[in-house]
Amino acid sequence: MSLLSSQVEVIPMSESGSDIEMQENSPVQSGTGRTGANLDKDDVVLSVTDLEKSFGALVATDQATFDVERGTITGLIGPNGAGKSTLFNLISGFYQPDAGSVTLNGNDITGTVPYKIVNNGLIRTFQTPRKLEGMTVREAMLVGPQNQPGESFHKLFTSPSTVAESERQNLAAVERILEEFEIDHLATQPATDISGGQMKLVELARAMLADPDILLLDEPVAGVNPTLANKLKDQIRRLNEQGTTFLLIEHDMNFIMSLADPIIVLDQGSVLTEGTPDEVRSDDRVADAYLGGGGG
Secondary structure, eight states: HHHHHGGGGGGGOOOOOSSSTTTGGGGTTTTTTOOOOOOOOSEEEEEEEEEEEEEETTTEEEEEEEEEEOOOOEEEEEOSSSSSHHHHHEEEEEEEESEEEEETTTEEEEEEHHHHHTTTTTEOOOOOOOOOOBBBBHHHHTTOOSOOOGGGGHHHHHHHHHHHHHHHHHHHHHHHHHTTTTOOGGGTBBTTTTHHHHHHHHHHHHTTTTOOOOEESSSTTTTOOOOHHHHHHHHHHHHOOOOTEEEOOOOOOHHTTTTTTEEEEETTTTTEEEOOOOHHHOOOHHHHTTTTOOOO
């Protein structure tokens, strides 16, 4: 058994939900080199080029460069402090980069505000889903569809029939997706009363109401029991087979190695390598990164 498969799974997650504070704890042995990402892909939906972000003297993202091919489930792994969550925040517009670029379907979205990035087809989830107070699961799902005419105060009065028809269609879509995700029995429950794993399923289902070109999942099975983790894996596979592209961060090595291909390895804010699960699992440089240079 490789060092990666036997030891990486027990590495704890950052308690803060961000990985910027532990950057200096994840060195790669000098002389091992970096092969970087595979940039020879036919149909790229998301392209990250030389992305940089520093917080004071701390370099969180250091010329990170990689492409995500349409139709794939691409994994993004790396030790705590590698810059994974920072990278997601840069891609999705929650952080402004110091340098570099992000393109989505060939369009430059670098530094664009999050809601405009959503409208361009990129949706992301968070490590800890936000539970919407005072809403049932069904009502929380109805937040998902984009550009609803009922959000316009003007249209509520000038086009009430348009608003009513849109709401009818959205409600039908919510009922369909709840059923597809096998969580329709939760529809009338308060969103604050369901478990963390159930909330992860609701969040994934809600994201699909926006019909994304690519969906970024930040530790989708963190804190989730094995039964619900398997349900999440099955749903991600089903959605991928239907055409959704995924880029996901995950610390559970068994989960991501059995789901994603290719896998991009991030270390010290830049891409160490990219490959199939087997290639990554057997790469000594990856084990060195996870074990702080102590792996053999």
